[in-house]
Amino acid sequence: MAFNVLIVDDSSTMRSVIKKSIEMSGFDVGRFFEAGNGREALAVLEKDWVDVILSDVHMPEMDGFSFLKALKTQTIVSTTPVVIVTTEGREERLEELLGLGARACVTKPFRPEEIKKILLDVFGMDKDVMEDKEAPEGADF
Amino acid sequence: MRDIKVLIVDDSAIVRKIFTEELSREPGIQVIATAPDPYVARDKIVKLNPDVVTLDIEMPRMDGITFLKKLMNYYPLPVIIVSSLTPRGGKLALQAIESGAVEVLSKPGAAYSVGDMKQQLADKIRAAARARVSRHKDEYSVEDAPVKLPTCALTETTNKVIAIGASTGGTEAVKKVLTRFPPTIPGVIVVQHMPPNFTTAFAERLNGLCAVEVKEAEDGDSVLPGRALIAPGNYHMLLKRSGARYYVCVKTGPMVCHQRPAVDVLFNSSAQYAGANAIGVIMTGMGSDGAQGLSKMRQAGARTIAQDEASCVVYGMPKEAVKMGAVEKVVPLKGIAQQVIDFL
Numbered sequence: 001m002a003f004n005v006l007i008v009d010d011s012s013t014m015r016s017v018i019k020k021s022i023e024m025s026g027f028d029v030g031r032f033f034e035a036g037n038g039r040e041a042l043a044v045l046e047k048d049w050v051d052v053i054l055s056d057v058h059m060p061e062m063d064g065f066s067f068l069k070a071l072k073t074q075t076i077v078s079t080t081p082v083v084i085v086t087t088e089g090r091e092e093r094l095e096e097l098l099g100l101g102a103r104a105c106v107t108k109p110f111r112p113e114e115i116k117k118i119l120l121d122v123f124g125m126d127k128d129v130m131e132d133k134e135a136p137e138g139a140d141f
Numbered sequence: 142m143r144d145i146k147v148l149i150v151d152d153s154a155i156v157r158k159i160f161t162e163e164l165s166r167e168p169g170i171q172v173i174a175t176a177p178d179p180y181v182a183r184d185k186i187v188k189l190n191p192d193v194v195t196l197d198i199e200m201p202r203m204d205g206i207t208f209l210k211k212l213m214n215y216y217p218l219p220v221i222i223v224s225s226l227t228p229r230g231g232k233l234a235l236q237a238i239e240s241g242a243v244e245v246l247s248k249p250g251a252a253y254s255v256g257d258m259k260q261q262l263a264d265k266i267r268a269a270a271r272a273r274v275s276r277h278k279d280e281y282s283v284e285d286a287p288v289k290l291p292t293c294a295l296t297e298t299t300n301k302v303i304a305i306g307a308s309t310g311g312t313e314a315v316k317k318v319l320t321r322f323p324p325t326i327p328g329v330i331v332v333q334h335m336p337p338n339f340t341t342a343f344a345e346r347l348n349g350l351c352a353v354e355v356k357e358a359e360d361g362d363s364v365l366p367g368r369a370l371i372a373p374g375n376y377h378m379l380l381k382r383s384g385a386r387y388y389v390c391v392k393t394g395p396m397v398c399h400q401r402p403a404v405d406v407l408f409n410s411s412a413q414y415a416g417a418n419a420i421g422v423i424m425t426g427m428g429s430d431g432a433q434g435l436s437k438m439r440q441a442g443a444r445t446i447a448q449d450e451a452s453c454v455v456y457g458m459p460k461e462a463v464k465m466g467a468v469e470k471v472v473p474l475k476g477i478a479q480q481v482i483d484f485l
Binding site for chain 2: 002003030047048051
């Protein structure tokens with residue numbers, strides 16, 4: 001199985017760092033999409049099927065807060081899990097993001113394992129599932 | 142004509158195996174791939190471009206409805222929902238149809254034998270392959286509001302009966318018609334090809350949406366103004382009359398046109414017992430069920446309506462009815478409720 005990932009961050013360096021972390025975590029990624037802010041992210045979602053979004057908070061044009069709010073109004077993509085990746089350290093701001101529907105928050109700098117742990121959780125998988133992708137035929141009835 | 146390319150999405154390896162084996166014997170159908178979960182399914186849909194997907198809606202660790210909505214949004218194609226015959230399965234299947242799936246199939250076991258299932262699976266795949274699907278939009282636009290009409294126009298019509306038959310794409314079509322009927326409409330009887338339990342969920346759902354009472358029919362139920370009776374899956378429904386009272390007889394019996402309930406059975410009995418007091422409506426669906434019955438209704442003096450080609454998900458049953466000369470008026474879906482009222 002391959003997941004499609006959308007990375008939203010105004011820094012292209014940070015986007016490639018996040019991308020690298022996900023690749024290192026061993027996830028089978030089908031396609032990576034990138035966006036520089038919330039508005040660009042919505043444009044990506046309009047065209048392409050995304051399974052998980054990793055988004056920054058402080059971005060020009062449309063920040064993470066507005067992005068989460070806008071996402072809620074979209075019937076098809078409103079359920080797409082969003083993981084916030086941010087330098088924002090204030091508890092109450094993070095709480096607010098979770099209140100807006102973010103599934104989890106990761107504060108920069110982060111370790112690749114943190115991303116991995118969160119993605120496993122987002123997709124409701126445990127490690128066994130990942131390591132045993134091809135279950136033997138007939139074993140799952 | 143080239144083979145219909147089918148992708149089977151089911152978490153059960155046994156079901157994937159049975160479906161693949163059964164379908165390999167069907168001419169014109171080719172299973173090109175199977176997938177145990179939606180992520181694999183998506184990859185295969187993108188790579189292999191199947192004509193029809195069968196989707197188990199109750200899979201662990203995922204929301205089948207969300208998957209379906211996304212599928213209909215990004216890669217719209219005909220999807221057949223495979224679901225268990227549980228009340229929960231029925232509700233989910235209905236939600237799936239509202240989200241853009243074209244057909245529902247019950248899992249083998251329970252009320253259907255494997256033999257019936259085989260035939261139904263192949264029939265539904267053929268119907269689905271011809272279905273027109275488009276990027277799914279959310280329902281309930283303003284034009285779905287019930288038709289307004291002066292109540293006095295209906296006061297003299299208690300002896301009328303409206304008989305409706307539909308198949309593929311029919312649940313949404315029937316919904317569009319029934320939601321527009323005012324509570325004063327004469328009694329409505331509906332055959333929608335669907336497995337048992339799905340018809341229960343379907344009737345419940347419609348009852349919540351319509352101004353008329355919608356009920357899954359039970360044997361002996363009276364056909365009354367302001368009430369629509371839906372034939373239960375796996376049973377035929379016949380109109381009967383006792384004095385001035387119309388009622389339905391719900392019973393088993395051989396399949397007609399591979400169907401039970403069959404539209405022909407409903408329409409034939411309507412021709413017999415309601416004659417010129419009936420209005421017959423044939424809507425979207427594969428095959429020819431209902432054409433003959435509608436023809437009989439028309440011969441008995443009933444007014445008859447067929448859904449037009451452009452608004453049909455599959456233009457099969459109405460086409461056959463038109464061919465037989467059974468149809469008085471061909472009307473687009475959004476005009477059917479009004480046409481029925483105009484005929485009263």
